Amino acid sequence: NAGVTQTPKFQVLKTGQSMTLQCAQDMNHEYMSWYRQDPGMGLRLIHYSVGAGITDQGEVPNGYNVSRSTTEDFPLRLLSAAPSQTSVYFCASTPPGAYEQYFGPGTRLTVT
Amino acid sequence: GQQVMQIPQYQHVQEGEDFTTYCNSSTTLSNIQWYKQRPGGHPVFLIQLVKSGEVKKQKRLTFQFGEAKKNSSLHITATQTTDVGTYFCAGPEVGGAQKLVFGQGTRLTINP
Numbered sequence: 192n193a194g195v196t197q198t199p200k201f202q203v204l205k206t207g208q209s210m211t212l213q214c215a216q217d218m219n220h221e222y223m224s225w226y227r228q229d230p231g232m233g234l235r236l237i238h239y240s241v242g243a244g245i246t247d248q249g250e251v252p253n254g255y256n257v258s259r260s261t262t263e264d265f266p267l268r269l270l271s272a273a274p275s276q277t278s279v280y281f282c283a284s285t286p287p288g289a290y291e292q293y294f295g296p297g298t299r300l301t302v303t
Numbered sequence: 304g305q306q307v308m309q310i311p312q313y314q315h316v317q318e319g320e321d322f323t324t325y326c327n328s329s330t331t332l333s334n335i336q337w338y339k340q341r342p343g344g345h346p347v348f349l350i351q352l353v354k355s356g357e358v359k360k361q362k363r364l365t366f367q368f369g370e371a372k373k374n375s376s377l378h379i380t381a382t383q384t385t386d387v388g389t390y391f392c393a394g395p396e397v398g399g400a401q402k403l404v405f406g407q408g409t410r411l412t413i414n415p
Contacts (some may be wrong), residue, residue, distance in 0.1 A: 231407070234346070236403075281345055292346075293348065
C-alpha cells in the first residue's frame with residue numbers, strides 16, 4: 192500500500208488564483224479529512240468526508256471546497272487564493288471503526 | 304466548543320533528561336491518541352488509550368490516560384536526539400463520529 196499520497200509537495204500561487212490539492216489513499220478508508228497547519232495553531236480541520244458522496248465542514252472551511260466522488264480520492268480546491276491561506280496542508284484517512292488518522296506527507300502552499 | 308489543551312507549548316532539554324507533556328480536554332473522552340511530527344514531516348500516529356487510568360509503554364515512552372478520561376500525559380525517559388519533534392494529543396469530538404480535536408502540540412528540542 193502507498194498509504195496516503197498528496198500532490199503537489201510545494202506550490203506557489205498568486206492572490207486570486209485557484210488550484211486543487213490532490214489526496215488519495217489505497218487503504219479503502221471511508222473517513223478522510225483535510226487539515227491546515229500554521230505555526231502555533233496546531234492542526235485545524237478544514238473539511239471531512241465519511242464516505243463517497245458525503246462531505247462536511249470542519250473548523251475553518253471558508254475559501255475551500257471539497258468533493259468525494261470515489262472512496263480513494265478527496266481533493267481540496269482553493270477557489271480564489273489569499274495570502275491567509277499560506278500554510279501546510281495535510282490530508283488524512285481513518286480505518287473503518289477506528290479513530291487513528293494516517294496522514295499524507297503534506298503540501299506546502301505559499302500565496303503571494 | 305470542545306477544546307483540547309496541551310502544556311507546555313515548547314520544551315528544550317539536554318539529551319538524557321526526561322520530558323513530559325500534558326493534555327487536558329474540556330470534555331470526557333472515549334479515547335485519546337498521541338501523534339509525533341518530526342520537523343518538516345507529517346503527524347504519525349503513536350498510540351491510542353481507551354480505558355480510565357490506562358498506562359501504556361513504548362520503549363522509553365510512557366502514556367497515561369486519567370481516571371476521569373479528561374487528561375493524559377506522555378513521558379519520555381532519557382531523551383535522545385531522535386525524540387525531537389512536536390507531540391500532539393487528540394480526542395474524538397463529542398457526537399462527531401470519527402472527527403478528532405487536536406491539541407496545539409508540544410514542541411520538543413534537545414541539546415546533544
